[in-house]
Amino acid sequence: MLYDVPVNLGDRSYNILIGAGILDRIGALCSEVGLKGNCLIITDENVGALYAKTVFQSLEKAGHSVSIVTMPPGEPTKCGENVFALQSECVKAGLDRHSFIVALGGGVIGDLAGFVAATYLRGIDFVQVPTSLLSMVDSSVGGKTGVNIPEGKNLVGAFYQPQLVLADLDTLKTLPPREYAAGLAEVVKYGIIYDAEFFQTLEENIEGLADVNNAELLAKMVGRSCEVKADVVAQDEREGGLRAILNFGHTVGHAIENVAGYGQYVHGEAVAIGSVYAARASAERTGLSQPEVERIEHIFQALELPVTAPGLEWPALREALSVDKKTVGGMPKFVLVSEIGKSSIGNEIPEDLMETLWNEL
Numbered sequence: 001m002l003y004d005v006p007v008n009l010g011d012r013s014y015n016i017l018i019g020a021g022i023l024d025r026i027g028a029l030c031s032e033v034g035l036k037g038n039c040l041i042i043t044d045e046n047v048g049a050l051y052a053k054t055v056f057q058s059l060e061k062a063g064h065s066v067s068i069v070t071m072p073p074g075e076p077t078k079c080g081e082n083v084f085a086l087q088s089e090c091v092k093a094g095l096d097r098h099s100f101i102v103a104l105g106g107g108v109i110g111d112l113a114g115f116v117a118a119t120y121l122r123g124i125d126f127v128q129v130p131t132s133l134l135s136m137v138d139s140s141v142g143g144k145t146g147v148n149i150p151e152g153k154n155l156v157g158a159f160y161q162p163q164l165v166l167a168d169l170d171t172l173k174t175l176p177p178r179e180y181a182a183g184l185a186e187v188v189k190y191g192i193i194y195d196a197e198f199f200q201t202l203e204e205n206i207e208g209l210a211d212v213n214n215a216e217l218l219a220k221m222v223g224r225s226c227e228v229k230a231d232v233v234a235q236d237e238r239e240g241g242l243r244a245i246l247n248f249g250h251t252v253g254h255a256i257e258n259v260a261g262y263g264q265y266v267h268g269e270a271v272a273i274g275s276v277y278a279a280r281a282s283a284e285r286t287g288l289s290q291p292e293v294e295r296i297e298h299i300f301q302a303l304e305l306p307v308t309a310p311g312l313e314w315p316a317l318r319e320a321l322s323v324d325k326k327t328v329g330g331m332p333k334f335v336l337v338s339e340i341g342k343s344s345i346g347n348e349i350p351e352d353l354m355e356t357l358w359n360e361l
């Protein structure tokens with residue numbers, strides 16, 4: 001059974017289809033939304049070795065002329081040089097304005113391939129086929145595409161919506177457990193910022209959440225996460241306000257990734273640490289109760305995610321915070337919560353408290 005979540009954005013609307021066994025049907029599903037012409041699958045070595053053949057055959061069967069380009073796995077792949085390299089691959093694959101790109105992989109491939117789609121010939125169609133939990137519940141939905149530059153993460157990019165998002169839950173069975181746990185950090189985020197009932201459901205199903213074979217719970221968890229994200233994005237596509245709540249835990253999370261070097265902490269792990277920081281900051285600034293701070297800390301610990309980053313010193317993190325996209329006039333802005341399920345954006349934290357909160361983590 002397919003879980004179908006619409007993303008309502010007027011003439012840029014699309015659907016997120018979630019379920020088992022989707023990869024075999026990609027060609028037909030792309031045809032259903034009117035995709036035609038040549039197609040370039042962009043993937044990474046890990047995902048490509050497992051799934052590119054299935055996706056290739058399904059697209060060929062639907063009548064497309066299909067090419068594949070395979071990138072090295074990992075965050076460094078999401079860089080400007082690879083945008084140009086992939087644009088050249090688009091030319092080699094004969095992509096024209098009626099062609100489309102299939103981003104097959106985690107958030108790195110989704111962000112990079114999406115940006116290539118946004119910029120090649122000033123924009124061609126693309127389909128997100130997320131294969132990591134994080135990319136299913138977050139990065140493939142909502143149209144943020146882009147790359148890192150040496151000065152910071154995601155500093156270059158475009159809002160560019162896909163025509164379709166296809167999340168095959170079967171692919172999670174091959175995802176390394178550490179990556180799966182990291183994706184759960186983003187799932188928990190939706191409960192914290194938007195849906196207290198969902199947060200409670202997650203708390204009550206900790207063991208089930210860790211089981212990638214629990215198809216029913218998995219579909220509900222991915223489905224509800226996508227619904228929350230779709231709801232937020234439909235209200236504020238280009239992050240004029242509300243959408244920034246999705247950055248809960250990301251202000252400090254991005255700084256951690258930046259200072260530790262991309263790769264020491266995977267994205268979701270850095271977000272887990274940043275979320276605990278934001279929860280404690282919320283207790284100081286927006287009245288989050290101590291029991292709710294503890295519930296937030298506990299759920300990340302129960303999911304075996306890190307909640308501290310020993311060895312990272314505040315001055316380096318503070319410097320990284322200064323180049324964060326959410327920083328205005330040198331002061332970082334934080335998403336905080338007043339209670340689980342109710343968040344607000346644009347919060348400042350006094351300098352000394354910012355440092356104390358880090359040192360006490």
Ligand code: NAD
Nearest residue numbers: 046073106107108131132134135138139144171174175267
């Ligand atoms: P990733 O793409 O690096 O994937 C993690 C690892 O898992 C990689 O080694 C990949 O090869 C492997 N992998 C993926 N799916 C697999 C599968 N089914 N089986 C086996 N291996 C698999 O990382 P990620 O966590 O998916 O995404 C992180 C990226 O997403 C970051 O660059 C982050 O900035 C970005 N992001 C973007 C948004 C957005 O809105 N665009 C939101 C959140 C995160």
Ligand code: GLY
Nearest residue numbers: 142144243246247
């Ligand atoms: N991951 C944050 C956003 O999509 O806005």
